[in-house]
Amino acid sequence: MSLRAAVVDRADALACDLDLNHVKEWLAEVPGRKAAGYLPVYAPRELIAAVGMLPVGVHGGGDRLEIIKGDACYQSYICHLPRSVVELLLAGRLDCLSAVLFPSTCDVIRNLSGIWKLQKPGTYVRYLDLPQVLDPSIGVPFWTMEMEHVLGELAELAGCEDPKGGLRQAIADYNAVRERLQVLYAHRRDRPWDIPTAELYLLMRALESLPAQTWMDLSADYLSAIEQEPGRPRDNCRVVLTGAFCEQPPLGLLKTIERAGCYIVDDDLLQGNRMLQGPVSTDGDPVQALAEAFIYTSVKNSVIYEDDPDGKRNLMKTRVEAARADGIVFAAPSFCDPALLDRPMLRAGAEAAGIPCIAFKYAENTGQFQPFREQAGTFSDSIKLWGAG
Numbered sequence: 103m104s105l106r107a108a109v110v111d112r113a114d115a116l117a118c119d120l121d122l123n124h125v126k127e128w129l130a131e132v133p134g135r136k137a138a139g140y141l142p143v144y145a146p147r148e149l150i151a152a153v154g155m156l157p158v159g160v161h162g163g164g165d166r167l168e169i170i171k172g173d174a175c176y177q178s179y180i181c182h183l184p185r186s187v188v189e190l191l192l193a194g195r196l197d198c199l200s201a202v203l204f205p206s207t208c209d210v211i212r213n214l215s216g217i218w219k220l221q222k223p224g225t226y227v228r229y230l231d232l233p234q235v236l237d238p239s240i241g242v243p244f245w246t247m248e249m250e251h252v253l254g255e256l257a258e259l260a261g262c263e264d265p266k267g268g269l270r271q272a273i274a275d276y277n278a279v280r281e282r283l284q285v286l287y288a289h290r291r292d293r294p295w296d297i298p299t300a301e302l303y304l305l306m307r308a309l310e311s312l313p314a315q316t317w318m319d320l321s322a323d324y325l326s327a328i329e330q331e332p333g334r335p336r337d338n339c340r341v342v343l344t345g346a347f348c349e350q351p352p353l354g355l356l357k358t359i360e361r362a363g364c365y366i367v368d369d370d371l372l373q374g375n376r377m378l379q380g381p382v383s384t385d386g387d388p389v390q391a392l393a394e395a396f397i398y399t400s401v402k403n404s405v406i407y408e409d410d411p412d413g414k415r416n417l418m419k420t421r422v423e424a425a426r427a428d429g430i431v432f433a434a435p436s437f438c439d440p441a442l443l444d445r446p447m448l449r450a451g452a453e454a455a456g457i458p459c460i461a462f463k464y465a466e467n468t469g470q471f472q473p474f475r476e477q478a479g480t481f482s483d484s485i486k487l488w489g490a491g
């Protein structure tokens with residue numbers, strides 16, 4: 103097996119591990135270890151790593167899980183993610199998580215925190231109010247105070263005596279991760295034939311269930327592999343994929359878009375991994391440094407309030423230019439309020455700038471890709487025939 107195939111296989115196995123067996127193995131290696139989950143889109147996983155716990159992204163069952171009990175907890179007109187998370191929860195498949203953080207992404211995630219509390223009263227469940235006011239004089243102290251509470255409570259749960267020291271190390275570890283992700287995304291932007299988006303996505307999923315240093319080794323292997331086995335360019339157009347920041351599309355959908363002729367050269371998949379765009383300062387108080395990084399460097403997205411009236415209008419043009427893309431694929435989970443409320447503003451701004459767009463909705467368990475293949479294929483052909491703009 104080639105190095106690339108070995109890395110991708112390992113990452114795929116982690117993404118498919120609905121019983122979190124890899125987490126249980128990590129826990130069993132050292133008695134007393136604990137793991138903590140976090141829901142999308144962004145939770146500061148440095149706080150979890152700081153106290154010696156393993157941060158684990160909770161993403162539901164994708165297209166590998168039959169939903170029975172999960173449907174009983176929710177009305178039909180909300181997205182799929184909470185149903186499959188509840189299905190896993192009620193089946194006891196997430197019981198190895200001693201704590202779970204629920205960021206203020208949307209009402210669905212908020213309500214899911216309540217269900218978790220009711221169903222697993224022994225688990226530390228914490229709703230995280232992310233700052234929606236990015237004025238530093240308000241947002242930094244607010245977010246610092248909120249994270250101080252969470253860090254203190256996690257430290258107590260983990261029996262950690264020096265959470266601030268641990269946080270300094272965790273910030274340094276995840277700064278290295280952020281830098282590596284920038285390298286991977288820049289490489290895919292410049293040579294998308296080397297890094298299929300499905301592979302980059304699996305690598306990012308692995309990041310959500312491995313310790314930072316282990317993931318650094320895995321991603322270093324991947325970078326070596328693409329040096330050894332570069333891909334061959336194809337006559338594809340280049341697109342930005344947006345709207346997929348929370349509930350994740352099935353892997354087959356990402357492969358379908360690229361096989362239909364659209365290289366994805368920028369995306370917001372698993373956005374939480376790239377929420378902070380620069381390194382977090384390792385000087386001074388580490389909690390405040392993390393808060394400042396959020397206020398000053400967080401990427402513009404649909405789950406954070408935008409105070410610039412032209413912000414949404416100009417955002418996609420800026421992203422398309424940065425990625426040297428030809429067009430935009432708006433891909434959002436069905437019934438996703440944050441993505442679908444933003445879409446008309448984002449699309450209007452993009453079309454006013456002459457950027458070709460297509461749009462569709464998906465669910466994490468979508469199984470039929472033919473309509474997407476036809477839509478993406480026609481989009482790619484039209485760009486190649488008539489060009490962008």
Ligand code: SF4
Pocket residue numbers: 181182183184207208209210211348349435437438439440441
């Ligand atoms: S997919 Fe959208 S609506 Fe559903 S939990 Fe995520 S952000 Fe909320």
